[in-house]
Amino acid sequence: MSSQDITARAAPRTQRKWPAEVNILLVLIGIALVFEILGWIFQGQSFLFSWNRLKIMILQVSVIGIIAVGVTQVIISGGIDLSSGSVVGAVAMVAMSFAQVSTYARAVYPALTDLPMIVPLLIGLGCGAVVGLINGWLIAYTKIPPFIATLGTMVTVRGFAKWYTKGQPISFPTEGFAWIGSGMMPVVIFILVALIFHVAMKYTRYGKFTYAIGANAQAARVSGIDVERHLVKVYVIAAMLAALAGMVVAARGQTAQAGMGLAYELDAIAMAVIGGVSLNGGRGSILGTAIGMIIFGVIISGFTFLRLDAYYQEMIKGAIVVAAVVADVHRQRKRRKTS
Template sequence: MFKRENLPAEASIFAVFVGIAVLFEVLGWAFVGKSFLGNVQRLEIIILQVSIFGIIAVGVTQVIITSGIDLSGGAVLALSAMVAASFAQSVDAFAPIFPQFLGLPIIIPIAVGLAVGAACGWINGAITAYTGIPPFIATLGMLVTARAVAVIYTKGQPVYSLSDSFTAIGSGAWPVLVFFVVAVIFHLILKHTVYGKHTYAIGSNEKAARVAGINVRRHKIMVYTIAGALSGLAGVVMCSRATIAQSGMGTMYELDAISAVVIGGTSLFGGRGRISGTVIGVCILGVITSGFTFLRIDFYYQEIVKGMIIVGAVMLDQRRQAKQRSRA
């Protein structure tokens, strides 16, 4: 006999994912007379849609494991996209932001986007680590500020006429590939490196981590910086896919990312969670969005269901924590 405890933690989340997909398949035949999963194009759209906030979720997972939170993902995405795009305009761009920087090699806008994101993340981390301001407030401040700076940067104008070589990195399956590679890399880093071990340790018992000689402040700043850089990467991928950058991009993406992380089994109390779970959480959100559209159900009902799933996931987590506390 196999025991439930012997299964990987992701097994139950994956079962939920499969359950939801099958449910939509059944509902599809019943109400629309079509297959939900049988449509390859739809599956492609699902995975493309989720890839962008999925990249943010990989960073948010690490932040939440340290028992922190990052609300700034969507806004940092927008700011990074705006700044990156301003360095990615083609030589024939009309009214460019920087007429002297046109047709640059794509490595420059990519690096700029990552750097802007990393800088925002660094500020989040430094405020959290050095001032004792809760990460909820620090990153909420960044959410508002980064979005505002994104607007001011071009006085509200979108950035377009992006060079072909830059828009190529958002075309086809590239966003999915970027998400997948980022997820695999950080899954392995969390599992097998000192960085990962200390991330879990800080989230599990910050005082014990400090006594054990871990530089908790420096580590937290590193985690938030990585999360910021990943939001920046998401911004680069998104504006390259859209072939335009706008200050309103990625609104509410931070909440989708946090939802995916929580649904994926990462504990808001810190110390527990895995990127593999987050990837499944991202897919669950994607299937729900797509499924509701497929069934032609109003967008707001979809939000209600998402909200309930998130609350349910946190309730499960709380029960798990309470069980552990009573045993210890």
């Protein structure tokens, strides 16, 4: 073999590839256009040019979007988190019980009413951190597959949520606490969370270690990364973001129920996967997940707009997730062939 062959093989396509997010953005635009056209045909009005509709759409997905940011970094690290929906329910209950007004006679803790908003907020985040610690410890140190470990906490934490008030809903929060769910606050919180983690994933050790572990945990270890400790951090952050989402939901509805957040984890995973986050780890971005979230929202509000049954929505949602995973697997296989 001559040295020319060698250089020829080492120099692949010189054309610079655009970032993967561009493709996802194109998908988003395509789907939006389809609904726009269908809108004019079947409803005689525009789908996109309705400020109100867009506002409702983004509000609908923002809460799950907060969870999806956490889930994204878990998936990039090569894992999965199924417990986030249960954390939403449990933290909604716990935080709300510390956020009740004194004028309500049947408060859970009558002695602890009218507390400043920061108290239930910190308690809620703390609860999330505990669940995250359990997840992370199980996964990093006992080497249980993330799927099983978080499936276990998913069931257990949901059970805790129901036990907390023996199934009774908790209502009447202080104005301060209700504020975090009011108006466009869920969207603002989502944008803040997404920005912080976009920066963290790209420009800090935390993010770089997460990608490295997801790409090749063995190589990460040899590079001097404490893989176990880092994984615990990743799961703690994911659970804390789910906790935050739980409090936003409770504050918005001004009530907490043990069944809140049911199946949110699946929607969050779906957003990440639609946004190009690879279930094999090491690939994806917060920006991609944000676009995935909007795709998700457009599809749901698009179906509502077209007055399609909610049952269809569910079925289509499932199909889209499977399609996104198939696309990812297909991409990997193609890559493996070319390399």
